[in-house]
Amino acid sequence: MRLLVLGGTGWLGGEIVRAALGRGHEVICMARGSRPVPEGAELVAADRDDSQSYSALTGEFAAAFDVTSDPQHARGAVTALRQRVDRWALVSTCSVYAQDDIPAQDETAPLLPAWDGPFDLEKYGEGNVACEQAVLAAYNDNALIARPGLITGPGDRSDRTGYWPLRFAHPATADGAVLVPDSPGATVQLIDVRDLAQWLVESVEHGTSGVYNATTEHRSLADYLAIARQVAGHTGELVAVGQDWIAAHGIAPWAGERSFPLWLPQPEYAGFAARSPAAARSAGLRTRPLEDSVRDTLAWELQAGPGRARRAGLSPADEAALIGDAITAPTGHKTY
Template sequence: MRILVLGGTAWLGGEIVRAALARGHDVTCMARGERPAPDGAMLVSADREDPQSYSALDGVFDAAIDVTMIPAHAHGAVTALRDRVDRWSLVSTCSVYAQDDVPGQDESAALLPAWDGPFETEKYGECKVACEQAVLAAYGAAAHISRPGLITGPGDHSDRTGYWPLRFAHPSTDDGAVLVPDTPGATVQLIDARDLATWHVESVERGTGGVFNATTEPIALADYLAAAREVAGHTGELVGVDQDWLSAHDVQPWAGERSLPLWLPQLKYAGFAARSPAAARAAGLTTRPLADSIRDTLAWELQTSPGRDRRAGLSPADERDLIAAARAGS
């Protein structure tokens, strides 16, 4: 097959390109050209802000795979290429859903309103809804859309899924203690970027159409932490604190500065990491063991300067102070 990857030079896009190349396909990447394409792929440098940029592409394609979150880019691409691309695959997100507090919901759950305007970070979910709508309107049954939750694996520069294995491998305290959220009922759903990439390529090969929650079955956050701890060989104390304590001490959920990644307040987000992946599984999605993803993510973290400033998690100094406060009962 001749496959066009819109992007293809960053993390997930690069994994899609490598998966397609490994399966013997002819791959063209269209990106701004700030990074090289993976070896074996052709790079067409173009800025999707320019509606004429698609004229730089040569010939026709069996399929396109897009990772954009910008509605104008999604609409512009399908408009310009509808007659030159047979099938279209979009990486969307489970953040498109309007309700996050009900576990077990499938793809029929209500969506946020589509965003009709320039991309805004605060409107990420709404922007992805607009991207989905553009693809579905242009391609119908020939459209394949995934809605992953949190993506993990080597290369996760969001620092959310690398935080825990790295912290367990290198605790901030002399006695090896690690601060963890004590949140019974909390779940996580992770998919390795390499598995998501392979499934997108396999789906365009098979002609799979539809919209899918592309993730694993939910597991307890405590079980994820136990797996990360085992992979890292951690034997120190776990200092557990509940979500009220974390909020009172200005520890943020999920991501960002002074946060504990993967933790979410349960009343509001009980269903965010507990969506049904049954349809994607039936459509051929397979995923590697969680421990393998954790191990590979930790290896990547250790190779990419573990002391760097991070986008998510607690700094060692913050964690030491918080552990001292928790032990003091304050």
């Protein structure tokens, strides 16, 4: 099959390219060209901000893969290429859903209102709704919409899924203590980037269409931390702090600077990382054990450099100070 990847030089896009090449397909990537495409793929250098950029592509394609969250890019692509691309696969996000407090919701759950303006990170979920609408309107039964939750695996430069295994491998304190959230109801729902890419390519091969929560069964955050700790060989103490303590000390949830990656307050986010993946499972999605993803992510983190500047988590110095505060406080934490 002759396949088009819009992008292909980033993390997920690159894995889609490698999965397609590994299955014997011809792959053309349309990207700005500031980074190389995987070996074996062809690069067509073009800027999607230019509405005429798609004219740089020649010929027809069995399918296209798009990972954009920009409604204008999504709409421009399907408008320009509808007559030359038979099927369309869009990687959206579980952030399109309007309700985050109800576990086990499937793809029929209510969505946020669509945002049709230019890309705005503050409108991330709404913008992806608009991207989905553009693809579905153009391709209908020939459209595949994948809604992953958080993506993990080697190469995660958001630093969310590499933070915990790396911290357990390199604690911030001399005695090996690690600060963790004490949040019994919190869950994680991670899909390995390689599994997602493989399923997307196979789905296009099989003519799979529809909308899917492309993720795994959820696990408790406590289970995930235990796996990350075991993989890293951590034997130090865990200093667990509750939600009130976390809020009082200005630690952000989920991602970003001075955060607890993957953790979200409960119960308002009880359903955010607990979506139903049943439909995707029925459509052939297969995922590797979480332990394998954590192990490979840690190996990549160690190779990338434990001391590099990070986009998510606590700095070692900050964490050491916070552990000191937690241990000396009369309440608000427990150790084990």
